[in-house]
Amino acid sequence: MxxxxxxxxxxxxxxxxxxxxxxxxxxxxxxxxxxxxxxxxxxxxxxxxxxxxxxxxxxxxxxxxxxxxxxxxxxxxxxxxxxxxxxxxxxxxxxxxxxxxxxxxxxxxxxxxxxxxxxxxxxxxxxxxxxxxxxxxxxxxxxxxxxGSVPSRVTGVALPPWIQTVSRAAPKHFLMLGGDDPRKNPESLIRAWAAHPRLRAHPLIITGSSAAPSALHLPYPLLLPGHVPNLAPLFAQAIALITPSSVEGFSMPVAEAIATGIPAIASDIPAHRAQLPPAHLFPPQDTQALTTLLLRALDDPAALIAPRARDFSAPAVAARAFGGLTPKPRAARRPRLALITPLPPTPSGIADHSAALIRALAPHAEITSFSPQTLTPLPFIAGRFDATLAILGNAPLHAKTHAFATRFGAAVLCHDSRLLGLFAGQSLAAAAQAASQELNRLVPEAEILDWSANETTRQASFLGPLARTARPLIFHTPHSVAEMQTRFRITAHHLPFALQRDLTLTPKPQARAALGVGGQKLIISCGFLNRAKAVPLALEAFARLRQTLDARLVFVGQAEEDFTPIAQVLGILPHVTLGTGYSAETTYQLWLSAADCALQLRAGPPGNISGALQDCINAGLPSVATADLADNLAAPPYVIRVGQHPAEISAALATLLTAPPETSQARTAYAATHSMASYASSLLSLLGLA
The missing domain is CATH 3.40.50 (Rossmann fold)
Structure with a gap:
């Protein structure tokens, strides 16, 4: 449309x-x-x-x-x-x-x-x-x-549908269509009508929400019915329709009188001169002249019936209005895209992914990027951009982007299947309100705290505002697209996640030496360290593995919570690194080169993706992953899919560490179908810019 x-x-x-x-x-x-x-x-x-x-x-x-x-x-x-x-x-x-x-x-x-x-x-x-x-x-x-001289086209104003139902009957009353605006000038009409006994013998009806206050005390048949939804009966028995306004742009009452064949009397102003002959007009404050015209309406009504000069039917007026509204030729140029996203050095997986995306988009579009930290409404309301894409994740960092995108509108690429962290990071009250609206029940703030502590209990997605406003709304998982249809009755779009890194892998011995890693089996888990990553489950599974296999587990990334007490209770603290801090790119790739396998888990409902897991796939690193993560990334066979059971996870790790699979052929095939260049092309198509 x-x-x-x-x-x-x-x-x-x-x-x-x-x-x-x-x-x-x-x-x-x-x-x-x-x-x-x-x-x-x-x-x-x-x-x-x-x-x-x-x-x-x-x-x-x-x-x-x-x-x-x-x-x-x-x-x-x-x-x-x-x-x-x-x-x-x-x-x-x-x-x-x-x-x-x-x-x-x-x-x-x-x-x-x-x-x-x-x-x-x-x-x-x-x-x-x-x-x-x-x-x-x-x-x-x-x-x-x-x-000055600007393109214009006079349209007139469309007559209301009830005009077609007016059937003239014996005239009984004078009629004015009033209103709450003093320029309607009902006082002049009341004085002119009250000035002659022949006129007072016929009721004066003034519709609308106002009339001169003094009129309420007149001992004459002045009727003030207020708003009248159906004016046809009043028009049917009108002696004349009087429009005494001091100023108008277009006088609809005059047009209605002409269309129904009722005598029309109006003030002598430009709008009425354009619709009626001079014999129908009186100076707005000249009550004597108006009295004379009212008497003429009694004695010679035909003299005040004006000919219809122009078609003011709704189809005719609409045809004039839309007739000049023709599309402009589209300029031949590269599309202009406003991109709101964090970028490096912001410590964010979305920042890394967006940096790779911009490189892939650059040959095909003019990209202007905007930082969430210093964001203004400009990229959302400036028409010089052919599209505005807001890239969102489940963190308070994206709160301003979310607020502007839902207020002003934008295309939205959402990296997460839920935005609990974004909402709860602003305020519990805001999160509770959003959840209540989505679930159609009262969600107390205490329940938000429970969901934050254990996402397996979470019921709301917090995606309702985006579902109502994003044009289009894009996800990386089919699950989220299906949930949008089921929960919000909107059509979202699936864009398979793309590889974001050009890896330069280091031979394993050199990588281990550079990192100071010994000869034991090395398992890495990449990304921010928090409960959403099912860290307690990973530690319990690793503790089981340690009973039969000498291995070390390193969480490569920044710790957002302290899991030391859990590792101590499990007796594995000396064999676990609970966060390396946010790693430089070269260090991160060293970990991918040094590891024997990877472990990437998620807690909570389905619909998740993991850039870290895809990095492991890209590195040809055998991995164990939550089935939801692996499926959403269309992971190759060297990623073993697991549930939420420590024994199952431990057994999968043992399999990969004792009988590592050959990954090179599947890795090459995966890279070919998940390139950032293909991803960028598909994204431009979804934005209507291809």
Missing amino acids: SLVIDLRCLQDPNYRTRGIGAQARALARHAPAPFTGLIDPSLPPLSPEDATLPAALSPHAYVPGATRFLNPSPMGPNQTFLARLLTTPGLTKAACVHDFIPLDAPETYLRDGTTRLDYFTALAWLKRYDLLLPNSAPTEARVRQIF
């Missing part, structure tokens, strides 16, 4: 039931193609009827593939919400222009700083549109006074 329509005015109580909302609804109903509707999650939801208008909804202005954009209400609040679309050079942008009444009467409509800031910000954004769609010739003239 390349067409996007801003539907926020249908959420806003100040607009959705008024003329602006009615126009937006009519245009949406008669859009020439299925479209994406923009909504703001902070506003009330669309009505059930309005929610059926778009083929899809977007909670932000990041809409991949958009080529045309229509804004039915460009002067409403928070136009910066649309920054991404309005700054995209290859997107055709059109805006309906209703009037500039606040600009012309700031003392009435722009009396506080917030309102002024919103209005003048919207006025500035209006310059970003390729085509302005004024609702009348006078509004178009005002557009040119303010902006």
